[in-house]
Amino acid sequence: MTRIALIDDHESVRLGLEAACARSDGKQVVFSGSSVIEYLRWRRTGGGAPADVVVLDLTLGDGTTVSENVTRLVSDGSSVIIHSVADRPAAVREALTSGAAGVVSKASPIDDVIGAIRAVARGELLNNVEWASAIDGDRDFADAQLSARERDVLRLYAAGLPLKAVADRLGIAYSTAKENITRVRVKYVEVGRPAPTKVDLMRRALEDGILAEAGTNSAEAARER
Template identity: 45%
Template sequence: MSGYRVALIDDHEIVARGFADLFSTIPGIEVVATVGSVSALLDSLAPGDHLDLAILDLRLADGSTVAGNVDSLRERGIDVLAFTGGDDAQLMRFAARSGVLGVVRKSESTAVLLDAVTRAAAGEPVASTEWAAALDGDPDLADAGLSPRERQVLSLYAAGAKAPLVASRAGIAESTVIDYIRRVRSKYERVGRPANTKVDLYKRALEDGILPIPGL
C-alpha cells in the first residue's frame, strides 16, 4: 500500500494550514488538497484521480448543505469524515444520515485526529461519543423493526464475523445467515436507512444500540 490520499474541505485558512502541517510528516497519509468547498475539490480532480477520503467541515460559508456535500463526494467514490466544532447536533445528525464514516471534533487531541483520519481513509467507520449522542437524539431515525434473531445475526455479522462463523455461533445454517442479512438490509431500506455494504450494516447496528460504541 503506497499510502492514502486525503483532502481537507474547510474554509478557515488557519485550520487548513494546521491540518496540512500535522499530516505532512505522517507516513501513509498524503494530503493532496486543502480547499474551501466541495465544488473546489471536485473541480481540482483530474479524470482518473483517486481520493480515499475527504475530511469535511460541516459548517461551510458557501451556502452548501451537509447532505448535498456528502452526496456529491460519495457519488465520486470518496468516503467522508465529518470535521466539526461539535456545537450543532443537528448538523452531526445530517452528516450521519448522509453516510459519513464518522464525526471527529476539531478540538480533539492530535492522537485522536490522526487515528480517526487513518481509519477512515482505510474505509473503516469511526465511532465516537459525539456521533452516538447525535444519533441517539435523532427523532427521525426510523425503527427498522428487526426481530431478536435478526438483531443477533446483525450484531455478529456487523462486528466482523463472516457468515460461517455467525452460523456457528448462532446455531443456524449458513444459508439462513445469508437470508437473515438479506432481510435486515431490506428492512433498513424500507425505513429509508440503506445498508448496502457491511460498513453500512455496522453503522446501522451502532445507531440502534445493537453494537456498543467503541470506548464506551
C-alpha cells in the same frame, strides 16, 4: 500512500491538518480548499483519482448543505470524515445519514484526527458514541412531532402509493390527504430536515422508523399504482 483532501473554509484549520499529515507516514494531502465545488473542479481539471479520505467541515460558508457535500464526495469515490464542533447534532446526523464514515470534533487532539483518517482509509467506520448521545438528545431533530394521522398518510405515501390511493385506503378525502402531506413537509422544514420531494419524504420516513410499520406496503403499492 493515503491520498487526503481537506475541505474547510478556515485556512488556519487546513494548515494545521496539512502539517499534521506531513508529519505522519503514508499520508499525502492532494487538495486543500474551502469548498466541495472547488475540490470537484480540481478533480475534473487534472487532479487525478479521488482522494481516499476527505476531511470535511460540517458547515461551509458557500451556502451548501452537509448532505449535498457528503453525497457528492461519496458518489465521487471518497470516504468522508466530518470535522466539526459539537453544537450541531442535527447537521451531524444529516451527515452520517448521507454516508459520512464518522465525525471527529475540532476540539480533539490532532493525533485523534490522524487516527481517524488512518482508520477510515482501512475501510473502518468511526466509533461516534459521543455524537450519538448528542443526536439522541436533540429531540427537535429526532422527532418532527407528526400526528397519528400524518404518520399514517406519510407511511403509505412514502411507501409508494399515489395520494388518491392513500386517501382511499384511509377513508379520507383526497384534499385531507394532501393537506396532511403539506403539514408533514412544513414540520420537517421546521426541525431542519426539509423534504421537498417524494423521495425526500421516503428518506425521512425511513429515518424515523415510520416505514418500518409498513410491512408489505411496498408490494401493495406496486399493485395499486
